[in-house]
Amino acid sequence: MTPRTALITGASSGIGRAFARELAAAGWTVTLVARGEDRLRALAEELGPGHRLLAADLSIPEGQALVAAELRRRPVNLLVNSAGAAHHGPFAESDPLDALAATRLGCDALVTLAHAFLSGARRGDALVNVSSTLGSTPTPGLAVYSAGKAFVTAFSEALWHEQRPLGVHVMALCPGPTAAEPEPEPEPTSPAPIPPASPPRRHQDAPAALVRSPEAVVRAALRALERRSTRPTVVPGRANALFVLAARTLPRRALLALLSR
Numbered sequence: 001m002t003p004r005t006a007l008i009t010g011a012s013s014g015i016g017r018a019f020a021r022e023l024a025a026a027g028w029t030v031t032l033v034a035r036g037e038d039r040l041r042a043l044a045e046e047l048g049p050g051h052r053l054l055a056a057d058l059s060i061p062e063g064q065a066l067v068a069a070e071l072r073r074r075p076v077n078l079l080v081n082s083a084g085a086a087h088h089g090p091f092a093e094s095d096p097l098d099a100l101a102a103t104r105l106g107c108d109a110l111v112t113l114a115h116a117f118l119s120g121a122r123r124g125d126a127l128v129n130v131s132s133t134l135g136s137t138p139t140p141g142l143a144v145y146s147a148g149k150a151f152v153t154a155f156s157e158a159l160w161h162e163q164r165p166l167g168v169h170v171m172a173l174c175p176g177p178t179a180a181e182p183e184p185e186p187e188p189t190s191p192a193p194i195p196p197a198s199p200p201r202r203h204q205d206a207p208a209a210l211v212r213s214p215e216a217v218v219r220a221a222l223r224a225l226e227r228r229s230t231r232p233t234v235v236p237g238r239a240n241a242l243f244v245l246a247a248r249t250l251p252r253r254a255l256l257a258l259l260s261r
């Protein structure tokens, strides 16, 4: 892909950060979006001169409007919607405000930014919405998260079809469990590292064959973008692709019984 401009949400950690690093290394100019400004600044410094950052809370309408306005003021060639947060536990025992905040972040913000981007997009531009393999599997204990990801996958697939004749590529990126490599130990003389916003996920309970690194997920997405894949959905890793296939074919009751173990 010709290096151009990209805006990445959730850019300070995990898959979003891996997108930022990979694209910047390939010569793209990136705008980094997340809430924590210090972590964004540290990443922008690591990436080198010319990149931008925008601190915004995408779980509130004001934050969504701020980033949408940025996309209209400075259109980019690639939007990566990666910001997301899991909402764990039995739904009836959870705080409904947390569930609603997760939905505003995972669904409302994504729709708002997709619209701001696509209304100015031109042939050759691309939109990547980070969904999950759990978007194919209603998951007890992650009811709001898996339902939100089902929305993201279906929304992205429909947009893929709408945008195809216009030459704008839309992708539902559906990673399985994604575990960051441990950060290298800092040099004794380096300044204290900025602590992570949330502890890194290890996915020790997930079968190892399903777990990928953020870098592997991003490379699979960029390869598919490069060749303008004829499929709307990208599932990184063969085992994850089989998981999604099985989830789509198994009777719902059997699937729910399996996932609630």
Ligand SMILES: NC(=O)c1ccc[n+]([C@@H]2O[C@H](COP(=O)([O-])OP(=O)(O)OC[C@H]3O[C@@H](n4cnc5c(N)ncnc54)[C@H](OP(=O)(O)O)[C@@H]3O)[C@@H](O)[C@H]2O)c1
Binding pocket: 009, 010, 011, 012, 013, 014, 015, 016, 033, 034, 035, 036, 037, 039, 056, 057, 058, 059, 060, 081, 082, 083, 084, 085, 086, 105, 130, 131, 132, 133, 174, 175, 176, 177, 178, 179, 197, 198, 201, 214
């Ligand atoms: N990790 C996995 O196993 C996995 C698997 C499948 C799909 N996914 C999906 O992949 C995406 C990235 O996940 P990840 O695990 O790589 O991310 P992560 O390491 O948990 O990082 C989340 C990113 O989103 C930002 N963020 C969180 N809340 C935000 C808010 N209210 N407003 C703006 N930014 C916010 C965080 O920065 P701040 O906290 O500073 O805002 C951070 O940059 C998500 O959509 C996730 O659902 C993850």
